[in-house]
Structure formats: C-alpha cells, structure tokens
Amino acid sequence: MTDQHPRPAHFAAPGPLSGTVRVPGDKSISHRSLMLSALAVGESKVDGLLEGEDVLATAAAMRAMGADIARGTDGRWTIHGVGVGSLLQPEAALDMGNSGTSTRLLMGLVASHPITATFIGDASLSKRPMGRVIEPLGSMGAEFTASPGGRLPLMVRGLAPAVPIEYRLPVASAQVKSAILLAGLNTPGITRVIEPVPTRDHSERMLRGFGAELTVEQDGGTRIISVRGEAELKPQHIVVPGDPSSAGFPVVAALLVPGSSVTVENVGLNPTRAGLFEILKAMGADLRFDNERIVGGEPVADIVVRHSTLKGIEVPAEIAPSMIDEFPILFVVAALAEGRTVTRGLEELRVKESDRLATMAEGLRAIGARVEEREDGLVIDGTGGEPLAGGATIAARLDHRIAMSFAVAGLVSRDPVTIDDMAPVATSFPGFTDMLVGLGAESA
Ligand SMILES: O=C(O)C1=C[C@@H](OP(=O)(O)O)[C@@H](O)[C@H](O)C1
Numbered sequence: 095m096t097d098q099h100p101r102p103a104h105f106a107a108p109g110p111l112s113g114t115v116r117v118p119g120d121k122s123i124s125h126r127s128l129m130l131s132a133l134a135v136g137e138s139k140v141d142g143l144l145e146g147e148d149v150l151a152t153a154a155a156m157r158a159m160g161a162d163i164a165r166g167t168d169g170r171w172t173i174h175g176v177g178v179g180s181l182l183q184p185e186a187a188l189d190m191g192n193s194g195t196s197t198r199l200l201m202g203l204v205a206s207h208p209i210t211a212t213f214i215g216d217a218s219l220s221k222r223p224m225g226r227v228i229e230p231l232g233s234m235g236a237e238f239t240a241s242p243g244g245r246l247p248l249m250v251r252g253l254a255p256a257v258p259i260e261y262r263l264p265v266a267s268a269q270v271k272s273a274i275l276l277a278g279l280n281t282p283g284i285t286r287v288i289e290p291v292p293t294r295d296h297s298e299r300m301l302r303g304f305g306a307e308l309t310v311e312q313d314g315g316t317r318i319i320s321v322r323g324e325a326e327l328k329p330q331h332i333v334v335p336g337d338p339s340s341a342g343f344p345v346v347a348a349l350l351v352p353g354s355s356v357t358v359e360n361v362g363l364n365p366t367r368a369g370l371f372e373i374l375k376a377m378g379a380d381l382r383f384d385n386e387r388i389v390g391g392e393p394v395a396d397i398v399v400r401h402s403t404l405k406g407i408e409v410p411a412e413i414a415p416s417m418i419d420e421f422p423i424l425f426v427v428a429a430l431a432e433g434r435t436v437t438r439g440l441e442e443l444r445v446k447e448s449d450r451l452a453t454m455a456e457g458l459r460a461i462g463a464r465v466e467e468r469e470d471g472l473v474i475d476g477t478g479g480e481p482l483a484g485g486a487t488i489a490a491r492l493d494h495r496i497a498m499s500f501a502v503a504g505l506v507s508r509d510p511v512t513i514d515d516m517a518p519v520a521t522s523f524p525g526f527t528d529m530l531v532g533l534g535a536e537s538a
C-alpha cells in the first residue's frame with residue numbers, strides 16, 4: 095500500500111463529456127462502518143463500502159485488533175465485532191498508509207482500551223500533526239510516544255478505565271471530534287465534545303444508529319455532543335452512499351468541458367458535506383438534485399449537471415468545513431471562471447495529505463492560471479472559460495485530491511497536463527480514470 099512506483103498520466107477531453115456514472119462509497123462513512131461494526135457484538139453487514147486503500151487500512155487494523163471482517167463475492171462486507179472494551183492488542187505496527195482519518199480515529203479507540211498500538215504510515219501521513227488528538231486523549235489517561243512534532247511513527251498506550259473529559263475543539267476537525275467520542279465509548283460516564291464550528295456529523299449519526307447513548311445540544315452555532323461510555327453497540331446493516339467528495343470531480347469536469355451533460359447517481363448530500371455544490375450553484379452552475387431520498391439515515395440524490403458559464407465568488411470562511419476536501423477542485427473551477435475568486439480561513443488545508451494551498455497554487459501557476467497564495471487561502475483570477483495553457487508536469491505530492499484535480503484541469507488545457515503520480519488516487523477513488531474515460535475523456 096505504501097510507497098508504490100509512481101504512475102504518471104495525462105488527461106484530455108476531445109469533445110463534450112456525457113453519461114451517467116456512480117462514484118464509490120463515502121470514505122468517512124466507510125471508515126466508521128468498519129470501526130463501529132468491529133465494536134458491536136454480533137454480525138454487521140455493509141453494502142457500498144469504499145474499497146479504497148484508506149478504508150482497507152482501517153479494515154486491516156480492526157482485524158489486527160480482533161474483528162472478523164470479510165468481503166462476500168456480491169460485494170457485501172460482513173463484520174463480527176468484539177464488543178466495546180474487548181479490542182485485542184495488535185501484534186504488529188498498524189500501517190495506516192496515507193489515511194489521516196484511520197490514524198486519528200483509531201488512536202481514539204486504542205486510547206481507552208488496555209492495549210498498546212504503534213501507528214505507522216507513508217511519507218505524507220508521517221508529516222501530519224497528531225498533537226491535536228494526543229492532547230485530548232492524553233488528558234483521558236492514554237500515554238503517547240510520538241516522533242518529533244507529534245508525528246508518526248507513534249505508540250499509544252491506552253488506559254482502561256479512562257477518564258471522561260469535556261473538550262472544546264480548538265480546530266474545526268471531525269477527526270479530532272470523532273477520536274474523542276470513540277475513546278468515550280469505553281470510558282465510564284459522559285464524554286463531551288464542544289464544537290464551536292460544525293463539522294461532518296457522520297460519527298454522531300452512526301453512533302446513535304449503533305445504539306450508543308449520544309445527545310447533541312445546540313447553543314447558537316455551537317454544538318455540544320455527549321456520549322455515555324461503557325456503551326453496548328448493536329450490529330447494523332449499513333448502506334454507504336456515494337462520496338460527495340469524489341462526486342465533485344465528474345461534476346466539475348462536466349461544468350468546465352463545453353457541451354457536457356453528466357449525471358452522478360446516488361451521491362450523499364449530508365449538509366455538513368455538501369458545501370461545494372452550494373458554491374458551484376452560487377457561481378452559476380447548471381446543477382440540480384434529482385430523486386432526493388434518504389439512504390441509511392443520510393440524504394442522497396442524483397446530481398444532474400451541464401456545462402455552464404461560471405463567475406468568480408468570495409467563498410465565505412464559514413462554509414469551509416462542509417467542503418474542506420473540495421477546495422483543490424474548486425480552485426480549478428476558479429481558474430476557469432470569469433473574474434476573481436477569493437477563499438479564506440483555509441489554514442487547515444496546509445496539513446492535509448499535502449499542503450493543499452501551496453501545491454494547488456504552484457500547479458495552477460505552472461499551467462497558466464493567475465493565483466495569489468495567502469496564508470489562509472488562494473485568490474484566483476479566472477480565464478472566463480478560455481482553456482488554460484497546460485504544458486507542465488504537476489507534482490501530486492502523494493495527495494489523491496491534487497492528482498484528481500489536475501486530471502480535471504487537463505481536460506480544459508490546450509497542452510497536456512501530466513500528473514507525476516496517479517497512484518495515490520487509489521486511496522479514495524479506485525476507478526477514477528475509467529470513470530472519466532467512460533464519460534468521453536482520454537487518458538494516457
Ligand atoms: O472525519 C473524517 O472522516 C474526515 C474529516 C476531515 O478531516 P479533519 O477532521 O482533519 O478536518 C476530512 O478532511 C477528511 O477527509 C475526513
């Protein structure tokens with residue numbers, strides 16, 4: 095999984111894109127399905143699981159801690175859980191690959207179990223900050239030995255019983271929130287997270303679905319989430335909707351390539367995730383939601399999108415958490431829109447799989463876009479629909495979303511845009527290239 099051979103590629107659109115596609119299952123929900131099923135007593139079933147490397151890293155880790163996880167020939171996953179409090183000591187280091195979500199959420203699980211686990215990852219993950227979870231989990235009683243700067247490789251020695259805490263999130267992070275809530279599952283009493291800025295709420299929805307006692311109080315914009323520990327989780331049947339973060343790529347490709355008309359079916363549209371589509375509409379996108387329904391407790395729809403003339407926009411900082419992974423592809427939209435797009439409040443993008451502000455600014459400039467990089471966002475002056483120059487090789491820096499964003503940029507560039515390595519795309523979107531080619535793009 096880690097450190098494969100680089101796979102360079104370039105993409106082009108000889109004509110309009112058209113057709114109906116589905117994207118793989120939601121990555122956040124897939125991770126949580128495996129983790130919570132592994133903590134339930136009995137057999138859970140999961141349909142539509144994302145079979146990407148990040149989620150497979152979570153599956154391997156849960157197996158190493160005692161869960162029995164298997165994939166049926168029909169694509170349905172079955173999980174026999176061990177029960178909250180009964181995770182086993184893993185025998186070897188847990189390889190988290192490229193996945194921040196796996197690492198931070200599993201650190202939470204280990205923190206309140208009487209086990210010790212070592213976490214390792216690839217070059218990208220090994221640069222990402224873990225202090226944000228070490229601090230609260232440490233105050234619950236877990237002990238950590240981390241590499242300098244609170245990074246991987248690191249070892250967690252859990253404490254059982256752990257000490258319940260009330261913790262106000264200093265950064266808007268669903269991963270930190272979830273790590274604490276998961277640690278709270280095996281902690282006597284009430285563990286409470288105060289969230290001044292709402293972030294994706296899949297953990298809350300799913301913990302409730304699995305039978306945990308969890309409440310959410312709203313105090314103005316602030317959310318107070320409380321979970322009662324020593325929980326007993328009941329096995330579930332989960333249907334994972336398509337990932338809105340993955341859907342962003344074909345949606346934007348259709349908006350930018352003249353004459354295109356594309357439908358992306360079965361996309362999860364939880365309001366804490368759907369910010370990109372709101373911003374695209376505000377920029378003038380011809381985009382509609384068809385067949386709106388609820389699947390597995392999450393709102394889902396088919397997105398129907400046509401090529402559109404787009405206008406630059408000031409993206410309000412408050413919307414950032416609901417589209418935090420979509421900024422790389424939004425920056426590509428901005429580079430083709432008419433006028434100026436301003437983004438702010440995006441410091442968190444600097445600690446993702448790569449520094450997404452620096453990597454996008456550098457790559458977009460290399461293919462002819464006008465970009466100013468600020469500490470907390472990018473300012474982009476678009477071409478007004480004219481193709482970008484292209485003709486450069488982009489360093490994807492082990493970041494799947496950078497690789498996919500420049501694949502889409504290549505569709506609207508005069509000269510080829512080469513992505514130095516498409517291999518990381520397998521972390522979140524296996525089948526990405528086939529999907530684009532199926533819509534009429536070319537890839538070599
Ligand atoms: O909880 C999750 O599943 C995720 C939370 C976000 O990270 P942060 O919590 O670091 O913002 C997001 O970027 C990541 O892709 C998935």
Ligand SMILES: C=C(OP(=O)(O)O)C(=O)O
Pocket residue numbers: 121148192193194195196419446447495522
């Ligand atoms: C930031 C992401 O994931 P993670 O933090 O799980 O590596 C992402 O998928 O864009």
